[in-house]
Every structure is written in C-alpha cells, then in structure tokens.
Amino acid sequence: MTDSIHISLEDLTLYAMQALSSAERVPIRLHLAECEICRAELAAVSGDLALMAMSAEQHALPEGARDRFLTRIGAAATPANKIVEIDAYPAGPKPQTRRVQSWIPWTAAAALLVIAAGLGSLLYRTRLDLQHETALTSAQTDESRRAREVLEVLTSRDAQRVVLTAGTPHPVPTARAIYLASRGALVLQANNLAPIEAGKTYELWIIPANGSAPIPAGLFRPDAAGSASVVMPQIPVGVQAKAFGVTIENAAGSSAPTLPIVLVGAVPSAGE
Ligand SMILES: [Zn+2]
Incomplete structure (x- = not known):
C-alpha cells in the first residue's frame, strides 16, 4: 500500500x-x-x-x-x-x-x-x-x-466381526435343567464339562425347597466335546425344588452329595 x-x-x-x-x-x-x-x-x-x-x-x-x-x-x-x-x-x-x-x-x-x-x-x-x-x-x-x-x-456388510477376549484355557461349564415337579419330570443338558477321571461320575441333585435332604437325580459323564444330558431320571413326583446341583461322585453314584458342588443353579422365584 x-x-x-x-x-x-x-x-x-x-x-x-x-x-x-x-x-x-x-x-x-x-x-x-x-x-x-x-x-x-x-x-x-x-x-x-x-x-x-x-x-x-x-x-x-x-x-x-x-x-x-x-x-x-x-x-x-x-x-x-x-x-x-x-x-x-x-x-x-x-x-x-x-x-x-x-x-x-x-x-x-x-x-x-x-x-x-x-x-x-x-x-x-x-x-x-x-x-x-x-x-x-x-x-x-x-x-x-x-x-x-x-x-x-x-x-459394511462385508466386514468380519470378531470378539476378542482374554484367553481362557477351558470354556465355562454350564448346564440347563428343565423341571416339571407335578410330573416328576426332569431334563438336564450340560456343556463344556471338564473331563472326568475313570471311576468317577457327575451326579445331579434336586435340592428341595422344604429344606429336606438333596435328592439324587441321575448320573452322567461328558462326551469328548464336554456335553452330557440327563433325561427323565427316576425321581419322586411333586417335589418343589429350590435349586439343582451337580457333584462329582464315585462311578456308582452316591445317596448324599459330596462337596464341592461343581455346578449349581437356583430355581427362579415365582414372577422372576
Ligand atoms: Zn487505513
């Protein structure tokens, strides 16, 4: 300028x-x-x-x-x-x-x-x-x-989606019990069970709501994939369950659970 x-x-x-x-x-x-x-x-x-x-x-x-x-x-x-x-x-x-x-x-x-x-x-x-x-x-x-x-x-629809987590050597064992007390009918499906040594078995227990002793509800061993099931075991009719549990017992089974309980699940209260 x-x-x-x-x-x-x-x-x-x-x-x-x-x-x-x-x-x-x-x-x-x-x-x-x-x-x-x-x-x-x-x-x-x-x-x-x-x-x-x-x-x-x-x-x-x-x-x-x-x-x-x-x-x-x-x-x-x-x-x-x-x-x-x-x-x-x-x-x-x-x-x-x-x-x-x-x-x-x-x-x-x-x-x-x-x-x-x-x-x-x-x-x-x-x-x-x-x-x-x-x-x-x-x-x-x-x-x-x-x-x-x-x-x-x-x-993108073409994108691959992968969930990464901390490495876990063994997947978490789970089991799902379906129980109809009025018929004494019970089905259990278990997955990712740890292998069990020879001479041992998993045993399922009904834990009654009235506080009486656990009722044995079937023996089972996992297959190579860790899966197992219990279908319609011989159990009393009309037992209200508070929970279900799984223990490891000798192969012939037991009349009372041996601790520890390796799997446990409480029956949901009415309304849950
Ligand atoms: Zn100026």
Whole structure:
C-alpha cells in the first residue's frame, strides 16, 4: 500500500506478527478501529501468515499463498525506514521515525505458530480472508472424510466381526435343567464339562425347597466335546425344588452329595 494516509503493509505485517512495541501498536490499533480498508488488508496479511504457520505444521501450502505473502513483504519493504503516517493519530508530537525492525524469517515455523495463535481475534474482527477460509474448509474436509471412512467400515456388510477376549484355557461349564415337579419330570443338558477321571461320575441333585435332604437325580459323564444330558431320571413326583446341583461322585453314584458342588443353579422365584 502506497497511500500514506493508510498503514503500510510493512507495518501491518509487523503488527500481525506482534513485532512492534506497544507504543508503535497504539496508533495502528486506533487507525484499524476506524479504517475498513486497513482492517481488510490486515486480514489478508494475517491470513497468509496463518496459512504459512499451518503449512509448517502439516498442511500443504495453498497454491499461491507463499508467493502472495512474499510479494507483499517485498512491496512493503521497498520504501524502507518509512515514517508511519496515520490520519487518526492524536494531535501532538509526530511519532518518532523508527528503523524497520529486522525481518523475522518467515520460515521460523515456531514463531509463525505463535503468531497464528494470536491472530484469532484479529481475523474475527475483520472479514475472513478467502485463503484462510479455504484452509479451514480443507481441514474440515479431511475430518469429514475420515469420519465417513470409519462409518463405512462399521456398517459394511462385508466386514468380519470378531470378539476378542482374554484367553481362557477351558470354556465355562454350564448346564440347563428343565423341571416339571407335578410330573416328576426332569431334563438336564450340560456343556463344556471338564473331563472326568475313570471311576468317577457327575451326579445331579434336586435340592428341595422344604429344606429336606438333596435328592439324587441321575448320573452322567461328558462326551469328548464336554456335553452330557440327563433325561427323565427316576425321581419322586411333586417335589418343589429350590435349586439343582451337580457333584462329582464315585462311578456308582452316591445317596448324599459330596462337596464341592461343581455346578449349581437356583430355581427362579415365582414372577422372576
Ligand atoms: Zn487505513
């Protein structure tokens, strides 16, 4: 910018980079408050600085941004040692002529990052620079693309779904008893039973609700897969069961359970 009633590009750039003293910043801030032209120019300079800061971190520099920035710097630096002339400057002594501060290399990524962080309020107070918007849009596009990819994987019919758990050497033994007390009818289906040594057997017990002694309800041995069943053992009719239990007994079976109970299940109360 060559019009002396406005802030030079050089000063705007130094201002954006926070490279001016507080005394130098005051008149510029006053002018910016009044002058839309200079605010727009500051936004452009700030936008380019921000883009370069971002490009130093991870983004590809938008086409032309670097050239524009360097061009601005070159144009501004030509009339070196120029006095800041500001129409809104308060009456009184003219600002001191000051030397152009040594230029901070634009490649100083760390400094630019600091600058970019400080530009937020300036950018919001002025019209957003088109290139800055482009950079924002690019970042948002990257995020939405990634989100879309995740969603596609999660919802794909072709995706294989595998549950991973801590390794368990033996699957958990389970058994399901189906009991009809009024008929004295009982069926038990057991799975994943541990193998049982020769001369031993599993024995099923009905544990009566009235507190009387457990009633033996059948012997069984698991097959190679750990499965076994007890179907309609000889048991009394009409015994209300509180629970069912399984113990390991000698092969001939027992009239009373030998602890420990290796499997147990309570009969659900009415209403459960
Ligand atoms: Zn101006």
